[in-house]
Amino acid sequence: MPDQPPISSYGLIGDLRTAALVGLHGGVDWCCLPRFDSPSIFAAILDPDRGGSWVIQPDEAYTTRQRYLPSTNILETTFRTEDGEVRVVDFMPVGFDGKPPSRHPELHRQVTCTGGKVRLRIDFMARFDYAAGETRIEELRHGLFATDRREEVATLSGTAPFEWNVSNGRAVALLPVKEGDTHWLVLRYDDDDVHPVDRYDSARKLEVTAAYWRVWASQLRYTGPYHTHVERSALALKLLTDGESGGIIAAPTTSLPEVLGGVRNWDYRFVWLRDAAFTLAALEGVGHHEEADHFMRFLKRVCRHESDQHLQIMYGLDGRRELTERSLDHLSGYFGSRPVRVGNAAAGQLQLDVYGDVMATAEIWRRYHEMTDGTWRVLRPLVDWVSRNWRLPDSSIWEMRSGARHYVYSKLMSWVALDRGIRMAEAMGGDGDARRWRTERGLVREEILSHGWSEPKQSFVQVYDDPDTLDAAALAVGLRGFLPWDDPRTIGTVRAVARELTTGDGELVVRYRSPDGLSGEEGAFSICTFWLAESLLRIGDRKGAERIFRRMMNQANHLGLYSEEIDPSTGVALGNFPQAFTHVALINCAVAMMGVPTTNGGEDEVGET
Numbered sequence: 001m002p003d004q005p006p007i008s009s010y011g012l013i014g015d016l017r018t019a020a021l022v023g024l025h026g027g028v029d030w031c032c033l034p035r036f037d038s039p040s041i042f043a044a045i046l047d048p049d050r051g052g053s054w055v056i057q058p059d060e061a062y063t064t065r066q067r068y069l070p071s072t073n074i075l076e077t078t079f080r081t082e083d084g085e086v087r088v089v090d091f092m093p094v095g096f097d098g099k100p101p102s103r104h105p106e107l108h109r110q111v112t113c114t115g116g117k118v119r120l121r122i123d124f125m126a127r128f129d130y131a132a133g134e135t136r137i138e139e140l141r142h143g144l145f146a147t148d149r150r151e152e153v154a155t156l157s158g159t160a161p162f163e164w165n166v167s168n169g170r171a172v173a174l175l176p177v178k179e180g181d182t183h184w185l186v187l188r189y190d191d192d193d194v195h196p197v198d199r200y201d202s203a204r205k206l207e208v209t210a211a212y213w214r215v216w217a218s219q220l221r222y223t224g225p226y227h228t229h230v231e232r233s234a235l236a237l238k239l240l241t242d243g244e245s246g247g248i249i250a251a252p253t254t255s256l257p258e259v260l261g262g263v264r265n266w267d268y269r270f271v272w273l274r275d276a277a278f279t280l281a282a283l284e285g286v287g288h289h290e291e292a293d294h295f296m297r298f299l300k301r302v303c304r305h306e307s308d309q310h311l312q313i314m315y316g317l318d319g320r321r322e323l324t325e326r327s328l329d330h331l332s333g334y335f336g337s338r339p340v341r342v343g344n345a346a347a348g349q350l351q352l353d354v355y356g357d358v359m360a361t362a363e364i365w366r367r368y369h370e371m372t373d374g375t376w377r378v379l380r381p382l383v384d385w386v387s388r389n390w391r392l393p394d395s396s397i398w399e400m401r402s403g404a405r406h407y408v409y410s411k412l413m414s415w416v417a418l419d420r421g422i423r424m425a426e427a428m429g430g431d432g433d434a435r436r437w438r439t440e441r442g443l444v445r446e447e448i449l450s451h452g453w454s455e456p457k458q459s460f461v462q463v464y465d466d467p468d469t470l471d472a473a474a475l476a477v478g479l480r481g482f483l484p485w486d487d488p489r490t491i492g493t494v495r496a497v498a499r500e501l502t503t504g505d506g507e508l509v510v511r512y513r514s515p516d517g518l519s520g521e522e523g524a525f526s527i528c529t530f531w532l533a534e535s536l537l538r539i540g541d542r543k544g545a546e547r548i549f550r551r552m553m554n555q556a557n558h559l560g561l562y563s564e565e566i567d568p569s570t571g572v573a574l575g576n577f578p579q580a581f582t583h584v585a586l587i588n589c590a591v592a593m594m595g596v597p598t599t600n601g602g603e604d605e606v607g608e609t
Helices: 202-218 227-239 273-285 290-302 353-366 373-389 408-428 434-451 472-479 488-500 526-538 542-555 580-593
Strands: 010-014 019-023 027-032 040-042 053-058 063-068 075-080 084-091 106-125 136-140 143-147 153-158 165-167 170-178 182-189
Touching: 010 075, 010 084, 010 227, 084 170, 084 202, 106 202, 136 165, 136 170, 182 202, 202 227, 227 273, 227 580, 273 290, 273 353, 273 580, 290 353, 290 373, 353 373, 353 408, 373 408, 373 434, 408 434, 408 472, 472 488, 472 526, 488 526, 526 542, 526 580, 542 580
Parallel strands: none
Antiparallel strands: 010 019, 019 027, 027 040, 027 053, 053 106, 063 075, 075 084, 084 106, 106 170, 106 182, 136 143, 143 153, 153 182, 165 170
């Protein structure tokens, strides 16, 4: 098996309908077309032999560096050889309105020799439908035509007079360039014609796309010392939004493992209502409100179901509920981590906390937008449902596959759903059974305080009446405003997590240490680590908070991107990449470090005493 680049060696580009991972080695090793949750056309990150890729790199020894063009999601990779230097600029076009300028997704690559001379190798290996079938590549007058002989087609055009060597579904060309030479290559999906590359107007699309990203980034409201990190995190979150549906995916990849060689490999290319709510709250907190408008339209669509049916935790970008999980046994997996999964069986779980996440975000959204009758008609039934069903056991935020239980976090977020529903009803004079909601809110609170608190640990715990099992999600007691930060029970919970759920150096946090119905282990969770940093800050331990926060700043890759998890022994990035959750928590923590309350749904406000 060829060597596989580290997860952290990639950058992300996208057009607000799909995205691609581009490595330091010049390879597009992951891309699904035409949407985030479509089958892949390049999947070398999951199988370097079979998955498919599009590589542009020197045909000799080289060193490489990579950056984003300032305040954009346009990626620049520079190769230096003994004889010269070449710059490759990668982007997917976005119009001024934030939507792709064509119904056919495009990936543009500009090659410029900035010094000396270099011989480049271009290796194009499209593999449709997760590389499940055979690909035929044919050289035509203006470039390459690739098809799976069924429905999928893609074309590759270029400005240079390439001499392609085409065989076995692979096309390779050598391109000598000298200082001052510039060439364009354009991949276009679902177009039967191979057009001259000039027709794609790459230079203008680059200018328009750069302008869009810079205008969007300029609207960030954060002015603190971590502006570079916050801006990159916000830009990464924006890349995970779907400009058409308003949905926000958890990550653009599937099956990047939580431990190398392990089985905890999941498909994150769907709209988790929880993750989307967290993302919107973070973006609202730094001045971006439009994304919440778009998402509320998505939420209205998916909530049009029978009133007695619980809210699903995740949906497809088109709002579909059926996300059947299956294994792609023909792919070897990242460093042999199998199975490779598409779809996600967790879609069928009951997770009560989703209601609290949605309502907390809606409460933030209401401060900047008019709450229409139509929006309230969507939200009110969610509060009613929680008032009737919060006593049910569920699978909670971490999507345990060990059976439903009474998770403290789920009950706490049920309290949040009721609390925020009451606030909104009171503020807007909206109809709703506020009397019942207040009664149930009080009952939830009493139950959490009675059954979720551990005297021996001096902490809230993972599940009811289990005094020994901690969970980093209990930090929500303070972060979501269930108790004040100066309450001894909040402080005790923060201290317990710092004491018992951190790694050897005390700077990285694991979610929990209890059985969860799955084999194997997992790394430290980035979002939980940021949660702990913010919680320490809130209880007055700024020194401890800054120590953890600085550690996490050093865990970013060379572009400022984060995966879901970290191997605590090596610092290696693990899990799907980049992960929305992590970038959300970074933004919230950076805002808190600046001394401004985070808009995470709690904001130190307590609904009851």
